[in-house]
């Protein structure tokens with residue numbers, strides 16, 4: 001749809017940026033922090049692990065000052081469960097609580113709204129060893145952890161995100177399950193338990209945090225049929241329901257998406273449930289939806305010939321395909337990043353429209369950004385025009401989605417600062433702020449504003465008017 005004039009970004013729009021604890025904090029074993037599954041994750045040869053990351057733990061005040069310089073209205077970050085409760089379900093670590101209290105107070109002192117993810121891929125190792133999300137006791141541990149977070153931070157944190165990218169953890173489970181990749185049947189059992197954990201935290205938030213808003217943060221994308229062949233459309237519907245709607249239908253309506261449920265039944269993946277599970281899931285209602293968006297997916301019809309599923313060394317945006325369900329397709333209309341991710345700014349508009357149309361809840365973009373091998377020049381500058389172009393196009397599509405009627409309350413690009421990418425370490429950088437280290441050499445960990453930092457500052461202070 002074309003409009004004569006576009007709506008502006010709403011007043012109080014939450015222009016922000018995102019990070020996650022294990023990808024920036026470092027200090028993986030300091031001040032009482034326990035080990036998480038990410039602390040023992042074996043990264044490929046030549047790629048850094050997560051132990052030192054961007055050393056945010058020791059640069060916290062300097063980093064928040066940079067957020068204020070950028071003009072950020074909101075900061076989406078995650079709390080490391082193992083910093084607060086080192087073994088996941090035992091004693092509380094006072095130093096962990098202090099770190100996050102200091103961070104939240106620092107943000108509030110600059111009028112930056114904290115948006116807190118409770119769990120971003122970093123399950124406590126001790127819980128993992130006891131069966132992780134396959135064990136129903138992890139639901140209780142998460143509920144108790146949520147209670148501790150609300151007790152300690154709920155007076156100042158009014159935006160909560162339960163679980164980051166539950167759908168990625170189910171579809172791309174490698175990094176979250178050290179030792180052994182669970183079967184799909186096991187993964188969907190984990191998934192059911194995560195749904196319950198998220199629901200219980202949602203109910204608790206509404207009970208404990210006055211004015212607190214809470215929602216999930218899945219990785220959502222529109223799925224396109226490769227051709228207008230109806231068989232491709234069926235495949236696109238299949239994958240969109242299994243990859244996306246199953247997670248949001250459960251969060252919002254407390255029910256399994258019917259198409260996804262038929263898939264689970266056909267494949268023998270339906271989870272074991274206990275009496276009362278569905279009542280809990282139905283009762284918990286999110287106040288808003290976090291949306292992590294990077295790229296659309298394009299699929300073609302399944303041929304069910306043993307070739308639908310392509311073994312790939314893929315990451316979370318790379319489709320694998322599944323026998324009888326869908327086959328990964330190509331989209332000749334889109335460019336790819338240097339890391340092979342599709343770039344589809346219009347797809348952001350499509351995705352936001354579809355989500356809002358289904359759920360009619362406020363949406364907050366909790367991740368979107370461009371990973372690139374940025375270079376620090378000898379004169380101390382970092383020129384990243386490609387990131388500016390990428391974000392400018394996506395911001396414009398967000399504005400179009402707002403004009404379409406989507407209730408978009410904020411936009412937090414990934415990421416505020418360079419961090420350890422989940423698969424490519426520091427080779428693939430996302431930040432507005434460059435962190436001076438590389439894979440092996442920690443250098444001085446200096447913070448350097450990239451060109452995109454200055455540009456994004458202008459976007460924020462004009463509330464998007466410079467995009468016109």
Ligand code: BG6
Nearest residue numbers: 020165315316371420421422423
């Ligand atoms: C999202 C995750 O899937 O994608 C982030 O929530 C991740 O943790 C981001 O960093 C970008 O992916 P990658 O693999 O480039 O780090």
